[in-house]
Amino acid sequence: MSTPDDPGRGSAEKRLPWWRPELGLALVVLALGGFVVVGTLGVSAAASQLGIGPRFFPMLVGGAMILIGLCYVADVLRGGRGDPEENEDVDLDAPADWRSVGLVSGVFLGFTAVLNVLGWIIAASLLFFGLSVALGAEHRLRAAGVGVVLGITTYLLFVKGLGVTLPGGLLRGVI
Numbered sequence: 694m695s696t697p698d699d700p701g702r703g704s705a706e707k708r709l710p711w712w713r714p715e716l717g718l719a720l721v722v723l724a725l726g727g728f729v730v731v732g733t734l735g736v737s738a739a740a741s742q743l744g745i746g747p748r749f750f751p752m753l754v755g756g757a758m759i760l761i762g763l764c765y766v767a768d769v770l771r772g773g774r775g776d777p778e779e780n781e782d783v784d785l786d787a788p789a790d791w792r793s794v795g796l797v798s799g800v801f802l803g804f805t806a807v808l809n810v811l812g813w814i815i816a817a818s819l820l821f822f823g824l825s826v827a828l829g830a831e832h833r834l835r836a837a838g839v840g841v842v843l844g845i846t847t848y849l850l851f852v853k854g855l856g857v858t859l860p861g862g863l864l865r866g867v868i
Contacts, residue, residue, distance in 0.1 A: 715774060719765035726758025796827035812862020813851075818844035 733751040800823035808816045822833075822840035830836040848868070851857040861868055 713769060713774070716766065716769045719762055719769050722758055722765060723762025726755050726760075726762055729755030729758060793827060797824060800824055800827055808862075809860050810862055812864050813859035814844045814848050814864055814868070815862060816844075816860075817847055820844075 729751055733748050733755060736748050736751070800820060803823070804816055804820040807819070811819075818837075818840040820840070821843045822837050825836040825840065826833060848859060852859055
């Protein structure tokens with residue numbers, strides 16, 4: 694039913710009384726959890742001495758996402774609603790910053806496009822730099838330096854610390 698505060702809501706509720714944005718988010722979480730679990734089933738590698746292999750954490754995360762998604766779907770179907778943003782320092786009437794959304798999306802897509810060619814260190818450095826510039830970094834030289842440090846640090850943590858193989862790319866013989 695339409696109210697004076699919300700004149701357009703009544704027509705949407707008459708068309709799809711069960712559909713709300715919260716249900717859409719719940720279904721996305723559920724689908725992503727299923728995607729992670731199904732994708733992890735294809736991973737084959739030997740387990741460590743502790744019996745924990747490369748499937749353990751992705752299955753744990755995917756299973757948790759499925760459980761959370763199911764609980765969220767049940768809550769929404771029983772009438773649960775998201776809390777309004779009351780205490781946040783956010784202007785709810787301000788338009789979305791689609792330029793930043795597009796730039797961040799483009800940086801991530803560019804990262805995935807060049808990762809295998811350039812390798813982790815270079816691609817991740819460009820990713821961190823690109824994200825900082827897209828989100829408003831004022832000092833680009835500093836952002837570039839931090840990007841390189843983060844690219845090298847994450848590479849060393851994953852490859853040397855955890856034994857995860859990351860693409861070497863252009864630095865394959867050097868690292």
